[in-house]
Amino acid sequence: MDCKSIDLIQAAAQLIDATRAAADYTLTSLSSEEGFDELECLLRFDWLAQKFRVLWFEKKTAEDRLRQLDPSILPFGPLEFEQLTQSIFYVITGRLYRQTSVTNDGGVDLIYERHLDWGAVDRYIVQCKLYRGYVPVSHVRDFFGTMTQQVATGYFVTTGTMTKAAVEFIASANKSPFANRFHVVDLSRLRQLMEICEALCTEFSDPGDEAEELHAEERLLLRKRGMAILRACIPAQRSLF
Known part of the structure; x- marks a missing residue:
């Protein structure tokens, strides 16, 4: 994982965080609406799918390297996989x-x-x-x-x-x-x-x-x-x- 790769991952992580924040805002504003759970599933899918593609690594060494380069980026985890x-x-x-x-x-x-x-x-x-x-x-x-x-x-x-x-x-x-x-x-x-x-x-x-x-x-x-x-x-x- 070189400097160019980490720059791209950092940019993608920022986009994922923005997508998640937008979903959370929508959910908060519609939390009293009927079908809230279904809407939550739909809104979560977008940023979860993006995060899975960008921040889940088939090799553990790549994830460990990312943690060293930027500890602020949280890799895709088991609870997110369930969601x-x-x-x-x-x-x-x-x-x-x-x-x-x-x-x-x-x-x-x-x-x-x-x-x-x-x-x-x-x-x-x-x-x-x-x-x-x-x-x-x-x-x-x-x-x-x-x-x-x-x-x-x-x-x-x-x-x-x-x-x-x-x-x-x-x-x-x-x-x-x-x-x-x-x-x-x-x-x-x-x-x-x-x-x-x-x-x-x-x-x-x-x-x-x-x-x-x-x-x-x-x-x-x-x-x-x-x-x-x-x-x-x-x-x-x-x-x-």
């Missing part, structure tokens, strides 16, 4: 997943519950892992145990790479006719979802009827594409080991 994932799920699915407690969450970072007419609960849980390198099979196995205990569909969202053992475990778990589905969103799919969300969050200025109809069709296709990515059960990137 980014929450925003992505809302934009794609229209469902507001609730963040769990920071501590003692039982491996569940986000949860969505839909109460059915006959008293049952349709439950979806998400674990967010801001990882570098390989995701141990033990973490995947533990999350499946939580899914089974809570009778929930599970989404494992990670920036890491699944080991061969983790992939085999997920495939085996999904073969059971009695188990809820185990879905995987790795770094490759996460980036695809972010691109879809950015397109969905783009506002068209004063569209005509024909443009509005086309826009609605495009949004529907984008959401279908996003849902297909979320439903994937095998990681796009995985290790041979």
